Amino acid sequence: MPFKYAATAALVAVTAMPLAASADEVNIYSYRQANLLEPLLDAFTEETGIETNVVFAKKGLAERLEREGRNSPADVVMTVDISRLNELVERGLTQAVDNEVMEANIPENLRHPDGKWFALTTRGRMIYASVDRVEEGEITTYEELADPKWEGRICTRSGKHPYNIALFSSMIAHHGEEEAEAWLTGLKNNLARKPQGGDRDQIKAIAEGVCDLSIGNSYYYGKMLNDDNQRAAAEAVRIVFPNSDGRGTHINISGIALTNSAPNQENAIRLMEFLSQEKAQQIYAEANTEYPANPSVEPSGMVAGWGELHPDSLSLQEIAERRNAAVRMVDRVDYDN
Structure with missing residues (x-):
């Protein structure tokens, strides 16, 4: 199976497999547990042939990116709330993505004004x-x-x-x-x-x-x-x-941001596009009993059964x-x- 991950519990104890640039992979730092991403990332690899490597941590990924600087192997960071996304932006660890696919799939209030982060689920x-x-x-x-x-x-x-x-x-x-x-x-x-x-x-x-x-x-x-x-x-x-x-x-979100280092930038943007599209939105939202960020995708049967969510339109x-x-x-x- 192409999906690979390493886990770490704290900033002072980060241990992970070596990650490096490759023509057919993308490296992910994730605040969301790797097993929750597995079906999603397996689908991405099946569709594109691009392998994924995941480093999971409950905290400390922003500090790790700062230490690694431009030598960081991380292409994207996946987070579980707006606060962590905003922290990455405030620390200058993300870069803007100007992408028509992402802008078409993710509503304006669920993405950074300059494309420095995008929601994936709500x-x-x-x-x-x-x-x-x-x-x-x-x-x-x-x-x-x-x-x-x-x-x-x-x-x-x-x-x-x-x-x-x-x-x-x-x-x-x-x-x-x-x-x-x-x-x-x-x-x-x-x-x-x-x-x-x-x-x-x-x-x-x-x-x-x-x-x-x-x-x-x-x-x-x-x-x-x-x-x-x-x-x-x-x-x-x-x-x-x-x-x-x-x-x-x-509402709050899980989301994704492209890092400043991004050695596999083209692959990373392909992953971001994939995650915003219907197939991945259905997989991700259903696996985590969340709502798709893409408004054209309906929530899963259980979630839909709770009633209709009328989200606050305030920009995150x-x-x-x-x-x-x-x-x-x-x-x-x-x-x-």
Whole structure:
């Protein structure tokens, strides 16, 4: 099988196979686990004959690219959220891609204005509500999470996590910092416990009766429904698409960026084009229970069955630019404590 990968857990312990330029390969640094990319990259190799090599890390890839500089073997970086994409851009580690295929397949609000990153899939930042303790339609917006009626009834992961920072950044973009901070203070006042765990842990907490509402990415819900050990917890919650009747549900993305070094640049751009097209979009979105970034591709049957996603049309670049303000806001309200 042409797909090859090496994994690393931290910046100080990066160990991977030697990667080098070749006429028939492309080298990928990935924040998304390599096994999740395998069917996608196998399809690319089958179609093009270009082999793929993947280095996976949970963190530290931007620092690694900086150390390697122009000698880096990496052609592209694949990430799991807008914050990491924006970090690559801010550090000057990506180059612009002016490509008609990418621009035709990926909507303007889901790509960098200068082509320095492109979304591949999207996911909604949903509200999960207890089936037993929250009436259908009782909560429909993010803003309502600050309503005192929910005091002691909400669970979330850390406010500093990139997924929450992106949501808080979008609240700043829509409401301004003062109003967004008042909202975040209200949300904190409604927490049932100190922020902890991941998105799946919040769903489990609802199932256990610790809280009645939580915030989480839509794909975690799908993964839990597909897991025999977690399905019961997932079935204890109802998925809510916040702000569907207004500005739309906040979305985050998985995405891709072309590195400055890119020794296999032509192959890398072919990969980017492939990933934006219908075949790959269907494979990638279905494998991860996400939504295709290409609007001409329908979501998989399970995801479609949750209801129609009306995404917030706000540019993700605009959200990314408010990240630092959101982090400061989380500190000011002492959200995690």
